[in-house]
Amino acid sequence: MSSIQDIHALELRITDIVEDYINELYDEDDVLAIGLRCGKIILNVDARDAIKIGKTTEIYSLQELVRMGDDGKPEPDCDRIRDIANSWLFLD
Numbered sequence: 001m002s003s004i005q006d007i008h009a010l011e012l013r014i015t016d017i018v019e020d021y022i023n024e025l026y027d028e029d030d031v032l033a034i035g036l037r038c039g040k041i042i043l044n045v046d047a048r049d050a051i052k053i054g055k056t057t058e059i060y061s062l063q064e065l066v067r068m069g070d071d072g073k074p075e076p077d078c079d080r081i082r083d084i085a086n087s088w089l090f091l092d
Helices: 004-022 078-088
Strands: 030-037 040-047 058-061 066-068 074-076
Touching: 004 030, 004 040, 004 066, 004 074, 004 078
Parallel strands: none
Antiparallel strands: 030 040, 030 058, 066 074
């Protein structure tokens, strides 16, 4: 079980990755992999074929975590990111 602070922290970690993707620090085909290792959530960004996929690993396309803002500029899709964080952590 987790706290709301844990969920928000995971949302922020994912949001930072998506912002880096938008700012072209990652290749356009890179994906976000989220998995569990020793009870901890591990995030990794790389090409899909370079990601080690374990039993608990989920792959998310970074492109799908970006939406167009009201100003026409790309921004992290907060709703999608929140859904992902909530699928990995549960409230006490």
